[in-house]
Amino acid sequence: MDQSEPRQTKSSDRRDLETMRHSAAHVMVAAVQRLFPGTKLGVGPTVEHGFYYDMEVPRPLTSDDLPVIEAEMHKILAERPEFEREEMPIETAIDYFRAHGQDYKVELLSDLKERGTTRVTSREDMDVDPGNRTSATMYRTGEFVDLCRGPHVPSAGRIGPFKLLSVSGAYWRGDEHRPMLQRIYGTAWFTREQLDHYLWQLDEAERRDHRRIGRDLGLFMFDEEVGPGLPLWLPNGTVLIEELERLAKETEERAGYVRVRTPHVAKESMYLRSGHLPYYAESMFPPMELEGVRYYLKPMNCPHHHKIYAAQQRSYRDIPLRLAEYGTCYRYEKSGELFGLMRVRSLQMNDAHIYCTLDQIEDEFLAVCRMYLGYFELFGIDQYLMRFSTHDPNQLGGKYVDQPELWKKTEEIVRRALDHGRINYTETAGEAAFYGPKIDVQVWSAIGREFTLATNQVDFAVPERFGLTYVNARGEHETPICIHRAPLGTHERMIGFLIEHYAGAFPLWLAPVQAVVLPIADRHAPYAEEVGGRLRARGFRAHVDTRRENLNHKIRDAQLQKIPYMLVVGDRELEAGTAAVRLRSGENIGTISVDDLLARLDAERGQRQHAALDTALGHSDNA
């Protein structure tokens, strides 16, 4: 199955896909109207991977209705109707929809007539052209007519394989004081293969849902009294955190980073200096007032690190200085926008700031990119994209700090680094941060779902605000450039991603419990403890399951817990100093001596120190 298909679609293909999907939505509504006469139409835009339509149907729909509607859609498609575009004066359109009892369409057209738009909020897309218009565009498909800006496929015959996915309630115009309509989601693709892949991906994503697996494997929890968006990490999840931290620390240590720890709060004045206040204020937790001074929870680690840089006069011999911290930041996200580990209010970032000269950026930036590649290889992420965002010269002094030369230079340097590193990247103008060019890193999980994990930023403005300098070889003070980077993103999102990526079956080095010893009968318990003890002495996380359950029950439990190794021990194993080894996959790899088992586990755990990671870091081993 080609998991990369969706995103390798060219943008022209993508537009065609959207047009086709929206046409499929029209056919869906036509089918609903045939099955449920009197259905009133709301709106129906396309969304990523599909479409929906909101409707007021005479009776509540259930998922059982979806196959019936699909069958009706196939009937309509068999009739191969055309999509006919028609433009008419708004008044005529209003009369038409009023005559057909389509109150919601009448409301939209009246808005269009009076306000020139159908939007009620800036984020609402009502699928009707904005602008001060006197005419409306209508699309007719057989007997079905809809107010719609189009475009559509010329004929329903061009609609590819589709599937209706779900039905749910949705307030008209997202307003809880307006009527609740029914929303049907569907998807449509050019080929059956694409549709099948997408449906498989949906199934897999549900099976791999990090919230469900997080609960089943005891990784994390939320608590109403602690607060939304504030995960509490349970023992198994804490193992994941600590293993990731160990990985990052070892990798960064070898790459010449030093570590720091900074408080979670700071005075208002520091955030005024950094510019977080007032520009970032609405993403910050509100202040605490202590002895007449306002303190804020830190939304980012950079200002604290700048303070550490500034704590002593630095010389050109001291830089590049790479300050790393797995710092916990707090950001305000609206309750409604929180989502599992993917959108939270407390974020523990794999953060570091690299202070260097302009001449050093290329090497440093490339080293950071290579660190990414090393991690990708370790995690088996074979599809990634770095989106390189540059400035817009027309917005210098406005959206962008007014340093045209520095922009040009740093962007060239970053581009060169990406090229030299043979990094897979795209470039977009006008998306840079205020203070320098940046890279957003996207990865695709094992089932082809896209995640934005991290950003890299070059910052040539903020070091000056903090008065950071170094004395160059000629004894002059210069301002360093700062690179912000976080290859492993935050624990929250990274672990959310890894849960889906591995479907909870983490590689040995990362697995919360690496092996469980299963004595067949009570009399084998001492030997089981001995085997478990040997594993623990070798640094493995090994449990002994001495519950009075039968063996199959224990094996099933261990499989559900995705424990990599199950070591069954009975009379024969006790006698011979061996264990019968099963993998969580169900594979039985036979009876082996405990010595051989330890050697095997050592080798497998050692995969973390994969040659790829060594290579990626090779450049800085002599730092």
Add this chain to the structure above:
Amino acid sequence: MDQSEPRQTKSSDRRDLETMRHSAAHVMVAAVQRLFPGTKLGVGPTVEHGFYYDMEVPRPLTSDDLPVIEAEMHKILAERPEFEREEMPIETAIDYFRAHGQDYKVELLSDLKERGTTRVTSREDMDVDPGNRTSATMYRTGEFVDLCRGPHVPSAGRIGPFKLLSVSGAYWRGDEHRPMLQRIYGTAWFTREQLDHYLWQLDEAERRDHRRIGRDLGLFMFDEEVGPGLPLWLPNGTVLIEELERLAKETEERAGYVRVRTPHVAKESMYLRSGHLPYYAESMFPPMELEGVRYYLKPMNCPHHHKIYAAQQRSYRDIPLRLAEYGTCYRYEKSGELFGLMRVRSLQMNDAHIYCTLDQIEDEFLAVCRMYLGYFELFGIDQYLMRFSTHDPNQLGGKYVDQPELWKKTEEIVRRALDHGRINYTETAGEAAFYGPKIDVQVWSAIGREFTLATNQVDFAVPERFGLTYVNARGEHETPICIHRAPLGTHERMIGFLIEHYAGAFPLWLAPVQAVVLPIADRHAPYAEEVGGRLRARGFRAHVDTRRENLNHKIRDAQLQKIPYMLVVGDRELEAGTAAVRLRSGENIGTISVDDLLARLDAERGQRQHAALDTALGHSDNA
């Protein structure tokens, strides 16, 4: 030198010591009056290890005056005056002091007459008996007369060896709107040996001051814009933190603890449930209001851990459950009370909560005590005291939760654990926490200074407030007992203590930089890098000093940085694959092969896994 002398003093001896010191203060003031006629007296109580007196002297004193005053004191002592007690009507006393121009004494006597006390605040001790009095007590020593409640030694001949220590300014009655007086501090002891020991200790404490060493070794810093009491850990200090954390994690893992991570904030409602609000509110940071809900920075980790305990139904098979976290808590301390790492606002605690049955407390408590002993042995702390605080039966239902049986039982259990463990402890009634008996752990540093590092508490009240239960073997729900413990205290105070204890010369496993390689000339730099690389590959923190300074300069710098090993390499060493090894003590241990050096370093670093720690934890290796 017997460093334990001061605290082994019996309490009757301690009272005698205070009496003698206060008498010494009278002699000191008599000397000042002789030298500086017209001196007006404020007050002069005793303090820990000494005494002071506040005076208005006709000209400002400097430390150069102290030997002169000491000499005058010796003259007075040579006269062997008696201390004569005299009681007179307050009016007579007022007249006497007014006649002698002693305005401050007149003020005190007038207060005594009008208000029955000389105190202006509850914490002020003006050295005059409280109570509604009509007469005042005066003490006369030769020509010197003071208003004083006594007691005093009968004769100045009984005053032991003394030393004046410092002179500084102090507002009359601590009020910045009243005159600034001059305060002379002094100390006095029974024997010359005691005095010498104390003066040595003072000198050493200054030399070992954690704030100075913290700055010199680049361990931590404070920043005005971050805020007072909020240390930022520099790279070398972060090594200390991470090594201590690693020690705690390994020790706790072997002792059957599991680790969790919890947010630094929680809703008000949780702290109302825990009772921190309102009872502990004034030690907490003020709230942040988000979406109409108040959030607080956590002052302790326990409520978050209780939430994790409560996340699933526990059974008797699950407990003892030992939840550990190096959690950072935030507490409000007044700016004026902050002191280096010793009193801070952010505290990263070596925290854990043990949930167990009443039957399990003894073993668990003893295991915790043994963990302390293991740490003490590792750190070479040979003097410690556990202060066991029990409840006061008369205050049940008031200061103490009204569960007389549980108090009796748990106190007995703890006492038994302490006895069985041959723990050095004292017992004090009426000092327990609201919810159970506790132990405060005091240790003495290498120079005999006392530090309170940690507390252990038994808690049989709060688990019920959080509705914590386990299902016992009979299927009934029971409430567990909780033990709060933090053997390594907080990083802040522990590292402050260790800095003084080791005077910054940390043992190899803890030293921020473990070895520095010093090439004699530039041409030896590649070999120096090779040696450094081999050390780093073995997991040692090794630097290569390639600065163009001469060797002696580099050696001196390394000694100032307290780097345990200095490896000098020149032609001979390059040739032979060796290094000339110097220790930070200055000791030269000769030229040895790099292989032998690595073996030596391995062995020395391995001292952390000392048999003592293994023994201390032996009981729980099969947990």
